[in-house]
Amino acid sequence: MTDSTVKFPRHTRGKRPQFFESPEIDQMMTFIVELTTEVSVLSERLNTVEHLLDTRGTISREDIENFTPDAAIETTRMASRKAIIERVFRMHGER
Amino acid sequence: MVASSSENWQVPNVDAPYRPSHDERARQGFVGVLRAYASRDMQSELEAHYQTKVAPAAQEQQGEAPQSAREIEKLLDPDPFYRFYGALRYNSQEMRYLSVIDPVERVADEMIAIGKEVSRHQPAGGTLKLDPDLALPRYVTTLDVHLAPGSFYSEYIEDDLSQGAMLAYGGEIGLGGSVIRTLNLGAVGSSIGHWLTKKYPQFKPRRVLDIGTQSGRNLFGYMDAYPGIEAHGVDISAPTLRYGHARAEYLGKTVHFSQQNAEFLDYPDGYFDLIVSSFFFHELPIAATKRILKQCHRLLSPGGMMAHMELPSHSDCTPWENFAWDWDAKYNNEPYYVQFRSQDFFELMEDAEFDRQQAFATTVPNLDTTDPADYPRYVSGELPPLPHGRGGWFIFGAQRTA
Numbered sequence: 001m002t003d004s005t006v007k008f009p010r011h012t013r014g015k016r017p018q019f020f021e022s023p024e025i026d027q028m029m030t031f032i033v034e035l036t037t038e039v040s041v042l043s044e045r046l047n048t049v050e051h052l053l054d055t056r057g058t059i060s061r062e063d064i065e066n067f068t069p070d071a072a073i074e075t076t077r078m079a080s081r082k083a084i085i086e087r088v089f090r091m092h093g094e095r
Numbered sequence: 096m097v098a099s100s101s102e103n104w105q106v107p108n109v110d111a112p113y114r115p116s117h118d119e120r121a122r123q124g125f126v127g128v129l130r131a132y133a134s135r136d137m138q139s140e141l142e143a144h145y146q147t148k149v150a151p152a153a154q155e156q157q158g159e160a161p162q163s164a165r166e167i168e169k170l171l172d173p174d175p176f177y178r179f180y181g182a183l184r185y186n187s188q189e190m191r192y193l194s195v196i197d198p199v200e201r202v203a204d205e206m207i208a209i210g211k212e213v214s215r216h217q218p219a220g221g222t223l224k225l226d227p228d229l230a231l232p233r234y235v236t237t238l239d240v241h242l243a244p245g246s247f248y249s250e251y252i253e254d255d256l257s258q259g260a261m262l263a264y265g266g267e268i269g270l271g272g273s274v275i276r277t278l279n280l281g282a283v284g285s286s287i288g289h290w291l292t293k294k295y296p297q298f299k300p301r302r303v304l305d306i307g308t309q310s311g312r313n314l315f316g317y318m319d320a321y322p323g324i325e326a327h328g329v330d331i332s333a334p335t336l337r338y339g340h341a342r343a344e345y346l347g348k349t350v351h352f353s354q355q356n357a358e359f360l361d362y363p364d365g366y367f368d369l370i371v372s373s374f375f376f377h378e379l380p381i382a383a384t385k386r387i388l389k390q391c392h393r394l395l396s397p398g399g400m401m402a403h404m405e406l407p408s409h410s411d412c413t414p415w416e417n418f419a420w421d422w423d424a425k426y427n428n429e430p431y432y433v434q435f436r437s438q439d440f441f442e443l444m445e446d447a448e449f450d451r452q453q454a455f456a457t458t459v460p461n462l463d464t465t466d467p468a469d470y471p472r473y474v475s476g477e478l479p480p481l482p483h484g485r486g487g488w489f490i491f492g493a494q495r496t497a
């Protein structure tokens with residue numbers, strides 16, 4: 001242990017399973033899931049900005065970072081996250 | 096809330112430096128919802144599809160419905176919905192840890208400094224015994240269990256506890272997705288501890304050992320159930336123990352942490368009245384499980400009890416339930432899980448010299464979700480046990496004959 005600061009690995013030891021015929025599709029799924037996450041994160045940031053404008057009329061980076069959703073806002077956000085997932089991962093066909 | 100010692104020194108909170116940014120919290124919240132969506136909503140849909148279409152079609156063709164998890168997987172494998180279900184579950188599990196790594200890494204040095212400071216004072220009277228020469232068995236190091244990079248034991252610098260913190264925060268991203276932190280300390284321990292006090296009112300343990308304790312939170316429930324009990328936790332991983340020690344001392348919980356391989360414990364014979372574990376044995380090869388159960392027998396005092404929370408065996412579940420549980424073995428880096436679930440737990444305990452008449456395997460109510468008015472009826476057996484993971488926790492164990 002000669003390192004002076006913590007640096008975590010970002011990959012998991014062990015073979016990654018393949019869910020689809022082609023590994024490219026598996027990789028593409030990761031891209032899509034990550035991209036969907038980014039959209040959700042961005043929309044929550046916008047939502048925070050709207051809340052701050054509604055309640056204070058001004059925004060600052062610090063206010064955004066320190067914004068802690070109350071239980072009601074958090075419940076709304078959880079529903080929005082789920083709604084994004086249901087729209088983006090809409091499956092073909094009826095089951 | 097800051098506890099204080101007899102001096103003027105205030106116990107620093109090892110969790111205090113962890114401050115994910117706005118967007119990191121939003122990401123963690125999304126990952127929690129995605130996990131719930133894949134492993135609950137999509138799994139329910141997959142089950143409905145299987146029960147109404149796939150199983151009846153197989154029955155028509157082969158004369159009987161699939162009996163094993165393997166057969167079910169074979170039937171579902173070509174189904175695109177099943178593949179997307181798998182891909183979403185797997186990705187969301189990876190992201191569970193990836194979404195906490197950055198904010199932990201940023202403050203790891205600060206957390207480690209707090210851990211060292213708390214360890215010097217030990218304000219709650221707990222202890223931390225580490226063994227730098229302890230060799231990790233191959234079954235621990237081959238794969239990163241639960242897809243957590245670095246698994247549960249990696250250390251990156253001197254006195255490191257960051258892997259323990261990373262796992263604790265990643266663990267909080269449960270199947271829900273609220274970013275409002277609610278530290279649910281020891282739901283399993285509370286449920287089993289409470290059950291033991293009701294089921295065995297004469298049993299008054301003075302010393303408890305939690306095997307595979309990681310950061311020790313499972314012990315807190317037993318400490319609540321049996322006030323004044325001397326609590327010991329053993330694990331092979333130093334960083335989780337260091338993190339657990341710092342947190343327990345801050346919370347004012349007296350826990351004695353020790354880094355050991357559970358197959359070869361150094362406590363004297365009959366040292367404990369109660370030995371517990373949770374979500375532990377299914378990560379080990381059966382040979383190790385057998386050795387550890389023998390250790391339990393050796394370490395229990397006459398009349399002492401062991402109670403291990405685990406996954407129910409294949410024979411106690413429907414083929415669909417087995418398929419759903421065993422998915423993790425293959426896709427969550429838990430290679431011993433299926434072998435463990437194929438065991439007869441009574442035979443395992445008998446093999447470790449426990450008396451079969453004193454052994455039990457049952458499902459205890461989850462204390463957080465059970466109506467207190469119904470509780471006595473579960474204890475008396477008037478109500479049937481709740482299924483594991485859906486209102487109940489499966490346990491197996493035995494009382495050592497006096």
